[in-house]
Amino acid sequence: MDIQRIDRKRQKQIRRWGLGLLGGLATLGLLAWLATLDPAAPSVDKASLWTDTVKRGEMLREVRGPGVLVPKEIRWIAADTPARVERIIVRPGASVQPDTVIMELSNPEVIDQALAAEAALAAAEADYTARVATLQSQLLDQRALQAQVTAEYESARLQAEAEGELAKKGIIPSIQFRRSQLNAEQLKGRVAIEAQRIDQFKASLDAQLAADRARIAQLKNAAQLRRRQADALNLRAGIAGVLQQVPVQEGQQVAPGTNLARVARPGELMAELRIPETQIKDVVLGQGVRVDTRNGVVAGNVTRIDPAVQNGAVLVDVELSGELPSGARPDLSVDGIIEIERLPDVLFVGRPAYGQPESDVRLFRIDPDSGLAQRVPVRLGRASVSVIEVQQGLAPGDQIILSDTSQWDDYDRLRIN
Structure with a gap:
């Protein structure tokens, strides 16, 4: 006759439940431990990065802006009375003298x-x-x-x-x-x-x-x-120079004050630079300027700063003191670099992407031994065209990544190959 052992069955269930509970706790512990680990550092090709080394020494603060060469003396010739353009005698690009008749007008x-x-x-x-x-x-x-x-x-x-x-x-x-x-x-x-x-x-x-x-x-x-x-019906140049524009056509009726021609002295040029409004606060009269004409660099000085902002930029007039290279002519596109100041002994590095003056950023610092780049907080100071002052967070000789690293915002480390 068989005897049913209920207590043994209950012991097996309890043992099974305990093992399951221990397994679940072990799994939760493993997951918690894994959560504390940093994500694996992605690998980045060093050739695709723009890096620079932190230096200490003299830092030249500069402001850069595009511009054009413009004549110092420009004369717009306007109509004195209502008239009709009968004949245009001289076309733009021609050399004129003060008594050269540019066009003939008629008004009985x-x-x-x-x-x-x-x-x-x-x-x-x-x-x-x-x-x-x-x-x-x-x-x-x-x-x-x-x-x-x-x-x-x-x-x-x-x-x-x-x-x-x-x-x-x-x-x-x-x-x-x-x-x-x-x-x-x-x-x-x-x-x-x-x-x-x-x-x-x-x-x-x-x-x-x-x-x-x-x-x-x-x-x-x-x-x-x-x-x-x-x-004035015989429109004359008034000055010796080059006829630049004739914005009217033969047969056109013009009103008093209408600009009929523009004459400029091509041998006396100046640079007109467009400096971003965010950088104009450091520009003052008399500062030195280097103007790149694509065919040579000419020295100059700031002579006028426009009080108004136009399309996010301020016009700055530059008097050129050096000799202009051959090929320089009005409306030629140039680049100007204005020297703001020289900082004799500061820590500086190349300007990183999105690195603004007087701001706190997090940059990747490269460890040359391990090949890992660790993100570190950096305090930036005064900036120039291509370099920026480092106030805190870096030391001379540190190598940092300057290129855009927004695709790795979720990582604090990169592995540099």
């Missing part, structure tokens, strides 16, 4: 106005000449009358003096002497009045002639203006 009204202004001026000048003659004749009449009165006065005075002697001797009555004396005094008063009348006439004459001269001067200015407008 301007010619008529010039002729009318000349005629009005001539008529005013003729009227002035006639007025002077008339007033001078009147002045002579006044002076003749004054001379006549003066002569009558002198005659009356002499007669009164003679009759005074005769009256004392009783030869003539005293009443006759008194009449002669009174007549002489009246004529003396007339002499004074005539003198005042002449003075007033002179003042009136001067005022009338001054008004006429002012009118003539006004008409002369108007005639000169009309004459200049008529002469």
